[in-house]
């Protein structure tokens with residue numbers, strides 16, 4: 221092992237904990253130490269009872285604390301005591317552009333994890349959305365590293381306030397599900413440093429994250445969980461990270477490499493715990509003198525220090541709790557601010573509660589629950605309010621709400637004895653999921669479309685709620701394109717043909733193609749998997765109880781081939797994938813090469829209007845701030861997010877035309893109210909234009925900084 225964490229400059233407290241850990245270490249047998257560095261159950265390591273060392277208990281993450289599984293199998297225990305608060309997914313949280321809400325989300329998750337007796341919560345996922353087709357995008361924040369890290373840091377801090385470790389994942393360049401166990405990522409150093417690593421760097425440096433999960437994929441020829449370059453050179457040496465690295469479940473491939481790497485704990489999906497690479501095979505190699513025991517000592521020391529930091533071995537640990545009304549209130553606050561109003565012509569929205577006496581709701585997603593899907597991020601939610609329920613409870617009994625599904629799915633859910641996670645190491649770990657055409661379902665859909673269109677022609681108010689579900693937004697799958705499934709395009713066209721005021725609403729975790737009908741639609745609303753209160757939040761936005769303030773944290777392309785990774789033919793790649801687009805990810809590509817998105821990064825409308833005035837660049841304590849007045853000149857209260865993009869005056873070839881470097885959300889501004897907003901701008905600003913706007917393509921001012 222090249223790097224010894226004793227080489228760090230540690231604080232006094234850190235040194236004290238390390239000394240205590242080393243004392244404890246001396247009392248441990250090799251077997252006991254080995255037990256602490258690999259899974260002894262699916263979600264926990266072995267403790268050492270005789271010395272009062274507990275096992276380390278982990279749970280997914282990131283939308284709530286996952287249900288309990290049997291210790292040795294992926295069957296849920298099936299009790300009634302593991303329902304939890306279901307939080308909005310990270311894409312939803314990112315749409316709020318609200319750091320305080322990110323912290324609150326972390327706090328809820330940390331308190332619930334502790335309440336459920338966990339030590340490590342396996343989140344947040346901070347991987348960059350390199351393609352809109354990645355099946356796990358709903359678990360991630362954004363295509364932009366700055367937005368991702370600005371929200372991930374308070375989130376992690378919030379979790380860790382509760383004596384629980386966050387586990388930032390998946391380190392690193394884990395941006396697709398296809399062949400996820402074996403795909404080897406080639407990415408240039410600049411893109412790695414400026415796009416894919418910043419959120420991990422800030423998690424370490426600013427949030428003080430206690431644990432990091434390595435990724436399944438390879439980077440530059442090495443498996444991430446046993447990588448010299450990633451774990452040793454970058455994470456330990458360069459960043460000085462001194463805490464615990466956990467493998468993804470089944471991401472370790474070699475005893476010697478893993479032992480000699482900076483990985484501390486090996487986890488996997490199978491129940492042959494003693495045969496894990498860092499279990500008996502490692503013990504035997506140490507006994508034969510092939511691997512030094514010192515490498516295990518270092519790992520165990522770090523684990524013991526972590527346990528002390530979390531107060532796992534003293535009586536001062538916070539107890540946490542779960543399912544409190546306060547947690548549900550927080551989930552609701554996030555959901556409210558996550559709804560993105562994409563288009564709203566003729567002020568079709570908000571609906572008036574007083575005027576809507578009859579409402580037709582069309583679309584399966586109006587009554588579909590999503591919590592219990594998507595892979596390891598699944599949640600056993602205490603409840604989940606659907607859009608249909610949200611609207612009906614808001615309107616009450618004096619309005620007539622008629623629901624028809626409008627479409628059905630293609631396939632019945634496969635019934636299998638094996639959980640997906642149990643078989644998740646097969647076939648490269650993931651694939652692009654194609655759905656077979658199902659003639660029966662097509663016939664049924666035609667009937668449902670006719671029914672819906674006939675009704676829509678007779679209703680003044682029609683709300684369509686469609687989009688995706690976790691058959692599409694799912695761990696282990698990538699989508700093959702951005703098309704709406706289940707012939708929803710046809711249905712939407714037919715609804716708009718008979719009722720041009722139909723409000724089009726989507727629930728989903730990643731963007732969809734809208735080109736075939738978008739011009740005809742006056743109003744389009746985007747809601748993510750927005751947690752247990754998602755349906756209530758959406759209803760409040762539709763009926764104007766809340767003014768929408770969500771902004772897109774990713775580009776909504778017209779079609780997936782407008783995204784750089786696809787345009788250059790490098791998604792999902794083969795056994796290797798070359799991130800040849802370099803820095804040109806998301807809007808960085810579209811803006812530089814003038815490719816029109818359907819809805820741009822940072823876009824999101826309001827029911828009111830904000831006037832930007834008096835922008836100035838201010839320097840305080842060596843930091844740069846853009847200040848400007850934002851006045852609500854409309855008639856309803858609302859919030860606005862001021863975004864600052866920097867653009868080099870002498871742009872290099874590899875440089876995008878603009879990059880997000882600051883943002884600030886206003887408080888709730890009443891009509892006529894003005895707030896002086898101060899936006900901290902990250903990084904050097906010499907010879908740069910500072911572009912201040914309401915989205916990446918709605919720039920209100922440009923300040924030159926010479």
Ligand code: BGC
Nearest residue numbers: 280281342389468469596644
């Ligand atoms: C996922 C991780 C998750 C782990 C444990 C893996 O399949 O990639 O994100 O935390 O399983 O469920």
